[in-house]
Amino acid sequence: MAAAAGLGLCSCSSTSSAANTRSAANQAGRKAAPDFTLTDSTGKPVKLSDFKGKVVLLNFWATWCGPCQIEIPWFIEFEQEFKSRGFEVVGVSMDDDGWKVVKPYITEHKLNYRILLGDETVSQLYGGLDALPTTFLIDRDGKFAFSPHIGLAGKNEYLSEIQSLIGTKQSVENGTRRGLRILAAAVVPGAAE
Amino acid sequence: MGRAAACVYWLPLLCPAQQNKLAVRPPQMVSIKQGGTAVESLRVEVLDGFHVNSDKPKDEFLIPLRLTWMGGPLEAKSISYPKPEEVKVGGDLLNVFTGAFDIKTEFHSPSTAPVGSAAMTGKLRYQACNSSMCFRPATIDIKVPVTIE
Numbered sequence: 001m002a003a004a005a006g007l008g009l010c011s012c013s014s015t016s017s018a019a020n021t022r023s024a025a026n027q028a029g030r031k032a033a034p035d036f037t038l039t040d041s042t043g044k045p046v047k048l049s050d051f052k053g054k055v056v057l058l059n060f061w062a063t064w065c066g067p068c069q070i071e072i073p074w075f076i077e078f079e080q081e082f083k084s085r086g087f088e089v090v091g092v093s094m095d096d097d098g099w100k101v102v103k104p105y106i107t108e109h110k111l112n113y114r115i116l117l118g119d120e121t122v123s124q125l126y127g128g129l130d131a132l133p134t135t136f137l138i139d140r141d142g143k144f145a146f147s148p149h150i151g152l153a154g155k156n157e158y159l160s161e162i163q164s165l166i167g168t169k170q171s172v173e174n175g176t177r178r179g180l181r182i183l184a185a186a187v188v189p190g191a192a193e
Numbered sequence: 194m195g196r197a198a199a200c201v202y203w204l205p206l207l208c209p210a211q212q213n214k215l216a217v218r219p220p221q222m223v224s225i226k227q228g229g230t231a232v233e234s235l236r237v238e239v240l241d242g243f244h245v246n247s248d249k250p251k252d253e254f255l256i257p258l259r260l261t262w263m264g265g266p267l268e269a270k271s272i273s274y275p276k277p278e279e280v281k282v283g284g285d286l287l288n289v290f291t292g293a294f295d296i297k298t299e300f301h302s303p304s305t306a307p308v309g310s311a312a313m314t315g316k317l318r319y320q321a322c323n324s325s326m327c328f329r330p331a332t333i334d335i336k337v338p339v340t341i342e
Contacts, residue, residue, distance in 0.1 A: 063254040064246075064320055065327040070283040094329065105254060131326040151326035 022146055022157070024164055030143035033058070033136065034125040038092065038116035041103055046116055048090070049142060055087045055165040056138040057158070060118065060129050062094045063105045067152035068133040072109060074155045078162060079113040085166045086140065089113035092122065094129060137161050214243045214321035214328060220337040223313070225267065228304040233337055234295040235260065237317070244289035245319045247277035251288055256320040256330050260296050265313035267300040267339060282324070306341050313337040 033056075035049045048058070059075060061068035072091075079089045091113060093102045098117055106115055123129045126136075131150055135158075139145040146161055218236040225231040239245055246255045262269040274296055277288035300313070315335040321328045 062327070062329075064256045064330070066255075066282045066285065066287065066322055067325055067327060069285070096330065101254065129329075131328055133326070152324075 022161070024145045024161070025147075030139065030141070030145060032143050033138045035142075036122045036125060038118060038122060040114060040116055041099060041106060046090075046114065048138075051088055051090065051138075052142045053086065053140055055082075055140055055162065056136075057087070057089045057162065058136040058138055059089065059091045060094055060123075060126065060132055060134045061091055062132050063101050064095070065132045070152055071133055071135070072111065074158060076110070076112050078158065082162060082166060087162060087166050091115045092118040094118045094123065094132060137165060139165055213331060213333065214240050215245055215317075215319050215331075215333070216240075217317060217333055217335060220335065222338045222340060223267075223300060224340045224342065225300060225302045226342050227302055227306055227308065230270065230299060230301050233298045233300060233313075235298070235317075235335065235337075236293065236295055237290075238293045239291050239321070241292075243321045243323050244278075244280060244287075244291045245321045247288040247290055248274040249277070249288060251286065255287070256318070258290060258320075259318045260298070260315060260335070261318070262298070262313055262315040265337075265339065266306045266311045266341060267302055267313055269313075270299040270301045273297040273299075282322075300339075302341055308341050311339045311341065313339055 033048060035047060037045050037047045040046050048056070057075065057078065059068075059071070061072070075089045075091070078087070091111065093115060095101050095117075102115065102117065105111075118129075126134070127148075133149070133152065135149040135153065136144055137146045137158075145165055149157070216238045218238070220233065220235055223231050223233045245258050248257050248259065250257050258274065260272055262272075275290065275294045277290060279286050280289050280291075281287075296317075313336070315337075317333045317335055318330060319333075320330040
């Protein structure tokens, strides 16, 4: 965790209330997200820096982590809704049992975003990752835009932060974006139907 | 105080630290006769606010609590875990252990086991969570002193 402090990572926040919306760090004060190379489920090496130019939601999770399972459907939704606007969800599994358990999970839960298999090196780069889920929002310059969510966060909170980074608010003002519907659904369940 | 500064300042209090969420009381001595049986209770305590998966979690992806005896002069005939509690996390019902509970092991001493002092060694693997986060699986070494008569 000392490493997290050194990276300016620690917020230890975990709220589910839209009222607790957090402000993005100012551009000049943002720190670069440590780069890493991990493999995806096909064995292809993937670097975090490959996503430069995109807004990235970097989620450390595990198949055995209950609160992670609550967030994953949101991430599937975010990937579907915002991918065309230069947004990507990247999930890094911290399962010790590796692809043997992660691949069936990907299939069973129909994950539509990139999943990588984490290791201790990456764990240390990101502050030790003692608690899961831990999620970072990374801006288009590859920098941490917000302090991380350690533990289960709120869907609204993620939406607000993603919007502030990809500029969804402007799209919504201009008219007929599906993003408006999922935003409404997050605030008033059932509004999207 | 800015948020970042507050975080660093309050780091030890606010951040989830890597520590055991579960403790095992030092086991009592097991006295057993050659060829006999004895039951050993391992007292386990889960920190307030946390739970660990039971020995039979409902979801195949969850990591069960598991006591495994690795070495020593006795044979572990059976291991009994308590009845789990059902708690709701998100939309799922989980079988978990909280608070203090006992794991009972029935040991059998072979008739050829050497008389005297020895120890049984084992490992207790668990995975703990609270209502908003989970902690990586951990293993505690167990050592039970044994006297064979």
